[in-house]
Amino acid sequence: MSLDAYLTLLIFALTVIGLIVLQSRPVAVFGGTLIALIGCNLVTKTQLLTSIANPGLVTLILLVLCSLALEKTRLLRIIASKIIVNNYHSTWLRLFGITTLFSSILNNTAVVATLLSPIRNNPHHFASRLLLPLSYASILGGTLTLIGTSTNLIVNSMYIEASGRSLSFFSFTAVGAVLVLTCGVVMFFCTRFLPDIAQEKASSAGYFIDAKVLEGSELVGRSVEVNGLRHLESLFLVEVVRQGRLISPVAPTEVIQVNDRLIFCGEVTKLLQLGQFSGLEIFAEKNGSLDSNLTEVVVRQESIITGQTLKNIGFRALFDAAVVAIRRDGEQVSGKLGEVIIRAGDFLVLAVGEDYRTRTNISKNFLVLSGVEPESRINGWRAWLSIGGFISIIGLAAIGAVDLLEGLVLLLGSLLFTKCLTANELLRRFPIDIWLVVSSAILLSNALVNSGVVELLGEGIKQFNDLSYVFMALVLVYVVTWLMTELVTNNAAAALMFPIGYSVALGFGVDVLPFVMTVAFAASGSFISPYGYQTNLMVFNAGNYRLADFVKVGLPVSLVYGAVVLFMVPIVFPF
Template structure:
């Protein structure tokens, strides 16, 4: 083997490490430059560079991301979380539910959209219960990571390693990784991790006001009316028992019963069917009433609650508006603007009387539930100005939920039984959801992470170069010389430690690309079963807790939680050590 090729591969690896650590350029472009250099100097052939793009696991990863985005689009997880997470509970109970459900879901669904959906719930719950989100958000991320390590499809890292197993040539008879090869380490660590976070996260995490509170919190309070339906579970309960006093983030200002208004409301006040409750609250809290299951309805919304899709928007009445001095009922938002009035804000002024009888003034801010035709019919309208779109509200249809969830779970189940490949199962599900119009086929490709596909494909090419030039052999022999005198267990510990540190500071995908060929070569040189050497790299890269940049979900909660790097290290370092010990001991016991 040419000495120049060996030196060049080492230089390329150093370049990747420095570029990713210093954030000199994006990960995809870093790998692109590295692989192109190897191609220019003949270390890799064009077919070897492009081979990764034909890897089945890359397609599986992208299809799982598409299905995850489809689940997000139909809002079914959001509705499900509304049901399973109690509005009022203690911090420990809320934390336990979050970790159990997110950990369980993450074993079979992409954990990034799960964390994205849960973050607003955590933030809202924390505000209602006077708990810092910094006490909850990091455990949320860690639970998603722990759950993702339980199965092959729980995290893209596992699928990347499987792609490398399929492409490797050192062990020609080595089978691809199976769905539950990860279970024997992942599930025990899910339980251990849950217990660690449950008992120690509150002590180790700071009590911080998140940055988002400093820049986005508005003091704009809206007036909104809600009617207690006859079958509501609130009927017969006191204000205290119902939790309506404050737990929804809304302040109960008045109760109207039989045209009489109760303005001073005792906590023992008993609610009755037909009561109209007047709340003061912010836009997000009011939107939550639309999907609330407590038996409250917004009387002004009417049939618009039946819409499959609507937007909640804020508008302000202009000074030359024709709506000024008209009552809400006279304006007829439904017929005139394909919208319904949810709530009204009048610059701190107390508004009294029924919402439909309020006369609009210039400067009033209205919260509207707008249908599909709102944009068209309001074009050129000078009666109001659009301030912002607060939220998109979707009402998922039952057949869409069953097609998407049932199809995805069936594909995973059939793959686990080795009846059909996961690749084919997911393709069928994607075809079905497009044919049945479960999601908009034009919108679906927008959620594809092309950078991820490029990084994975080019990292496979880098692994080929390391094996082809003997660099993987050299590094493997060096690691063996250090750790082998202490036994096979020490070799696994060494590989885990190197992978974990690299993953923490240059991303887990890059760590896998560099360490996987080294680990497999070490197994070959030692004459050992390659499976634990593949799995140890996967666990070390995926179970990444010690920095925010090591895993996507950590990065997502980094800013909103007001965390520092030290916070991740303080909570994540002990968990990383525990994970390493458990992983190595179990893999050694089962396979070596």
């Protein structure tokens, strides 16, 4: 092998190792891969530019941006209100059907985020018996169409780059439909393994709120009972932090002193009650309007604030927002809010400033769940334009009447012109992480070809030309991709395994589509790990699940999912 081949293989191996070791920072790993490929002169300038402007990748970016307008309408919220009924099985079937349907044409993270609140607050059923099926249904729904999940579009981007052809809108539908039916049945019978975990009545219940007693406050020198701190609606004084000492439980006779930190637990929506006490300052009160600009978010696994305290990270300067409250599943947070070490999956309520919406780092660090400022909602004819325009473009592209990329360009222009979306919103929600990951993966594929690694792999495989070996190779590609999905992330797994699957197919001299589709489906098959897929992480915390809950339900679903993919793909896409 040449020096370039050794260098390319080294970069590929280091990328895989980096993704496993630095699971929370895939963008940094792929950024390093990009720099290494260019620095070692393993790719050309033309290949760099074409990878950045890959038609499939641009289509993915446009789809994400156009769907933002749909998220701002009341469509999903109206539908969500119709899902929950008295009968559990009827509710489950409605939830599964609606989630799979909308996840086939919309970003499934947005679908799950919209349905989280009504499920958590429903009066009829334990949320823990519905949230895990919600996540799994969104994953399965994403396998139905080309645009159902970013994984499919990433694979299509790389397929376009390698072959010059694109997968059709319904390329995934035949296999995806069987997956929805079979895995749906397995999920339905596995509901007996779902735990019954009581939820707070409101989505903000159980939040940890930090308030400081200022000098001159009317509270100073009087007991908790006398101050009326034990008679607040849905807020409970659970701790007092005094000069580094924690007082818990708080006795009714405890006398309040200057600089005491009063730690309340309860509903964030009730925090304005604290305004009745003079000289009691909420942690976030100096930044943001507490009565109108509250936003609930979940900390992403790759967020730069994980493992840091709010005080040390400089939260306000980074995001133009202050943390009002924090909630962590299955665990009571203790101590001063500014000194709490933030973990992935923590729920935060933010009081946001004027520049919050223009910050480009919000979507990289948080999943925004609710409480978006009122002016960001769209109603009336703009809502109809957003919904009708999106559905029309997707429908016309599905039947081949218009090119999806061109249609999305026209739709995005219309949404901007009519102010359904703003330039600041597009800048803030622009999926730069997906762009970098896919561009780097395409470049890595080009480097594997340029250096002769693909050719060498093909030559080595040619000696195994029996059909049974081809199927064994397909199984191996599926298993490795699936393992990477559970260990790393779905998008990174698809991006890394595509060139391997494609090269293996060329080496056997068979059609590449079976291997391409296997990589796509395997990369979406994250059912066991709560960290392999964003929707899993969201419901993991919201439902107060344990890892064992994912294994009990996810393992049977994962096994059936894999069996269906390996059985159906060779039938729908013959070798």
